[in-house]
Amino acid sequence: MNQLHRNDWNQWWRSAAIYQVYPRSFSDSNGDGIGDLGGVLEKIDYLEQLNIDAVWFSPFYPSPQHDTGYDVADYLDINPEYGNLQTFDKVLAELHARGIKVIIDVVPNHSSWEHPLFKQALAAQPGDSARDMYMFRKSSDGAPNNWGSMFGGSAWSKVEPLSGKASDRDWWYLHIFDASQPDFNWENPKVHEFFRSYLRFWLDRGVDGFRVDVAHGLVKDPALPDDLVGPDRLNYEGPNSENGRALDVGPFFNQPGVHDIYREWRQVLDEYGRDRMLVAEAWVNTPEQEAMYVREDEMSQAFNFSVVNCPWEPGALRKVIRRTQEASASVGAPATWVLSNHDTVRHSTRLGYPTGANTDNGIGVTDPQPDREIGLTRALSATAFLAGLPGSIYLYNGEELGLPEATTLPDDARQDPTWKRSGYRVRGRDGCRVPLPWSNNPSSNFGFSPARASSPWLPQPADWGELSAQVQESNPYSPLNFYRKMLATRRSLGLGMGKSTWLDSDPEVLSLLVTASCGRKVIVATNLAVGYRPLPQLALSKGTKVLLQTPTIISEDAAPSVEDSGIGPGQTLWIEI
Structure with missing residues (x-):
C-alpha cells in the first residue's frame, strides 16, 4: 500500500510516547505485595507528569498466574488481585481526563487451561465440536510432531491426565508456550467470533487500542509438519538460531493466514473510529516482515524488535534504523521504537555488557555482571536518540528511573515458567519484572506497598530505595527528570510527527x-x-x-x-x- 493512500496520518498513535504498565509490579494499593489497579489510580499524577501520551496495560484478566497473566481464564473481567471492572473504569476515566489514551493486552494465541472453553473441551469426548476451539490431535506413537515449546520441552501434552478419560489415551493438545496455555484453533470460525466479541466488549468500555500478544503465532501450518528446529528450542544452535536459542520461525509462526485475522479485526475497530489502534508483538526476523503487519487494512503499529536485538554498534544500528524507516514508509505506517519490555532484559543492563554478550536467557547471581554506570549512560543515550526520531516510542515502567535488571534475584524466588521447563538452564524474565521502587522506605517495599505490607511477589534488590521516584524527584539530573524533560520537549516540538x-x-x-x-x-x-x-x-x-x-x-x-x-x-x- 503506497503511503500516500493512508487516511489516518494525524492519528495519535503515529507519534505517541506509550508507557507500559506491568500491573503486578507497578504499585500495590492494598498491601498484599501485588500491584493492582488501585495502585495505578494513586499514580495518575505521576503518569501525567511524565508527559506520556498513552498507557499500555499488560494483562489484568482473571488468571491462575502460571505465566503472570498471559494465561487468561476470563477475557471479560479483571483479576480480583488487581481490582474489578469498576476500578478499571475509574482508571480509564482518570487517564482520559488527563489526555492519556489506554491500550490493553489481548492474548489470542492461547488461553489458560482454566478457561471455561478449555474445561468444556476436556469434558467433551474426542471429536466433539467443543474440542474444535483448541488444537487437539490424536497420535498413538508419541507427540503428533516434533514441535518444541518456547518455554522449553515439547509443545504437546497428553490430554488424559487432565480429562481423566481413558478415551483420551492417545490424544494430545498443543501449547506453544506453557502446558497451562493451550493454543486456540484459528481454523474454527467460532474462535474468530469469540475474539470479535472480546474486542467489542472493551471498545464499548472506551479503550483506545490493543497490544496483540504473539501476533505472529495464531495460525499454524494445517499439515502440522515437523519443525527444522526440533523439540528443544532453548538449546539449539542450527540455522535460524541466536545465542543458543531458536528464533521465532517454523510452521507455527508468521503464517500468511494471520493477516486475514487482523484485516477482520481492523474492520471491527473501524466501527468505533479510525483512532482505535492495534499494535503487533510479532517476533519476525526483518523490518520488512514487520511492515507486513501494518499495511493500511491491518494493524496500526508493530514493535520494532530489530532494534531491541541490535548490538550497540554504529554500523549495525544505522542499517537497522534505515531499514525500519524504509519498510514502514513503504506501507505508510509509522516507525515504532522500543528498547525494553516485560520479556527482555532491561536495556540499562543489556548495554552495560561488551558488544556480543548473550543476555537472552536472563541473568542470575552466578553470571557475569554488567557495568551499571556504562549501561545507564548508554540506555539514556539510546532512548533519547530513538525518542528524537519520527514515529512512536514505547517505554517500560521503571526505565524512567534508570532501573537495571535485577541480576542477583535468588533462583528459588523465580516464577517464570521458562526456568523450570528449561531444566533450570534459562533463568527467564523475572529480573525485569521486579516491583518498582517509589520511596527509600524498605518497610513499605520501597513505597511499592503501604507500610507493614506483605513481601512483594518478587523480591526487590537492597539498593532499590536509592533509585526510587521519591529520591529522584529532587535531583534535576536524575533519569526521572531527564525523561520528563525529554518527553516534554519531544511533544512540544512534534518530533514524532x-x-x-x-x-x-x-x-x-x-x-x-x-x-x-x-x-x-x-x-x-x-x-x-x-x-x-x-x-x-x-x-x-x-x-x-x-x-x-x-x-x-x-x-x-x-x-x-x-x-x-x-x-x-x-x-x-x-x-x-
Missing part, C-alpha cells in the same frame, strides 16, 4: 536532521565511540541551541564540551539549528 534525513557524520556517530511538525529543525545525534567525536558540520552553524543532552561515558579520552564542537562518548544530543 516530523520527517528525518540522515546526515554525513563521523562513522561512530549516528546523526539525523529532523524537521519537526512545528517546522523547527533539530539534529539528533548519538556517539557510539569510546571517545570524543566531531559533530556533523550542520550542527556547527551559527545560532544552534542544545535542547537536550545525555551524560557522557567516563573515558580516558576526555570529551570536549558541545561548545567545542564535540559529542562525548556514549552521548546523545538534540541540537536546534
Whole structure:
C-alpha cells in the first residue's frame, strides 16, 4: 500500500510516547505485595507528569498466574488481585481526563487451561465440536510432531491426565508456550467470533487500542509438519538460531493466514473510529516482515524488535534504523521504537555488557555482571536518540528511573515458567519484572506497598530505595527528570510527527536532521565511540541551541564540551539549528 493512500496520518498513535504498565509490579494499593489497579489510580499524577501520551496495560484478566497473566481464564473481567471492572473504569476515566489514551493486552494465541472453553473441551469426548476451539490431535506413537515449546520441552501434552478419560489415551493438545496455555484453533470460525466479541466488549468500555500478544503465532501450518528446529528450542544452535536459542520461525509462526485475522479485526475497530489502534508483538526476523503487519487494512503499529536485538554498534544500528524507516514508509505506517519490555532484559543492563554478550536467557547471581554506570549512560543515550526520531516510542515502567535488571534475584524466588521447563538452564524474565521502587522506605517495599505490607511477589534488590521516584524527584539530573524533560520537549516540538534525513557524520556517530511538525529543525545525534567525536558540520552553524543532552561515558579520552564542537562518548544530543 503506497503511503500516500493512508487516511489516518494525524492519528495519535503515529507519534505517541506509550508507557507500559506491568500491573503486578507497578504499585500495590492494598498491601498484599501485588500491584493492582488501585495502585495505578494513586499514580495518575505521576503518569501525567511524565508527559506520556498513552498507557499500555499488560494483562489484568482473571488468571491462575502460571505465566503472570498471559494465561487468561476470563477475557471479560479483571483479576480480583488487581481490582474489578469498576476500578478499571475509574482508571480509564482518570487517564482520559488527563489526555492519556489506554491500550490493553489481548492474548489470542492461547488461553489458560482454566478457561471455561478449555474445561468444556476436556469434558467433551474426542471429536466433539467443543474440542474444535483448541488444537487437539490424536497420535498413538508419541507427540503428533516434533514441535518444541518456547518455554522449553515439547509443545504437546497428553490430554488424559487432565480429562481423566481413558478415551483420551492417545490424544494430545498443543501449547506453544506453557502446558497451562493451550493454543486456540484459528481454523474454527467460532474462535474468530469469540475474539470479535472480546474486542467489542472493551471498545464499548472506551479503550483506545490493543497490544496483540504473539501476533505472529495464531495460525499454524494445517499439515502440522515437523519443525527444522526440533523439540528443544532453548538449546539449539542450527540455522535460524541466536545465542543458543531458536528464533521465532517454523510452521507455527508468521503464517500468511494471520493477516486475514487482523484485516477482520481492523474492520471491527473501524466501527468505533479510525483512532482505535492495534499494535503487533510479532517476533519476525526483518523490518520488512514487520511492515507486513501494518499495511493500511491491518494493524496500526508493530514493535520494532530489530532494534531491541541490535548490538550497540554504529554500523549495525544505522542499517537497522534505515531499514525500519524504509519498510514502514513503504506501507505508510509509522516507525515504532522500543528498547525494553516485560520479556527482555532491561536495556540499562543489556548495554552495560561488551558488544556480543548473550543476555537472552536472563541473568542470575552466578553470571557475569554488567557495568551499571556504562549501561545507564548508554540506555539514556539510546532512548533519547530513538525518542528524537519520527514515529512512536514505547517505554517500560521503571526505565524512567534508570532501573537495571535485577541480576542477583535468588533462583528459588523465580516464577517464570521458562526456568523450570528449561531444566533450570534459562533463568527467564523475572529480573525485569521486579516491583518498582517509589520511596527509600524498605518497610513499605520501597513505597511499592503501604507500610507493614506483605513481601512483594518478587523480591526487590537492597539498593532499590536509592533509585526510587521519591529520591529522584529532587535531583534535576536524575533519569526521572531527564525523561520528563525529554518527553516534554519531544511533544512540544512534534518530533514524532516530523520527517528525518540522515546526515554525513563521523562513522561512530549516528546523526539525523529532523524537521519537526512545528517546522523547527533539530539534529539528533548519538556517539557510539569510546571517545570524543566531531559533530556533523550542520550542527556547527551559527545560532544552534542544545535542547537536550545525555551524560557522557567516563573515558580516558576526555570529551570536549558541545561548545567545542564535540559529542562525548556514549552521548546523545538534540541540537536546534
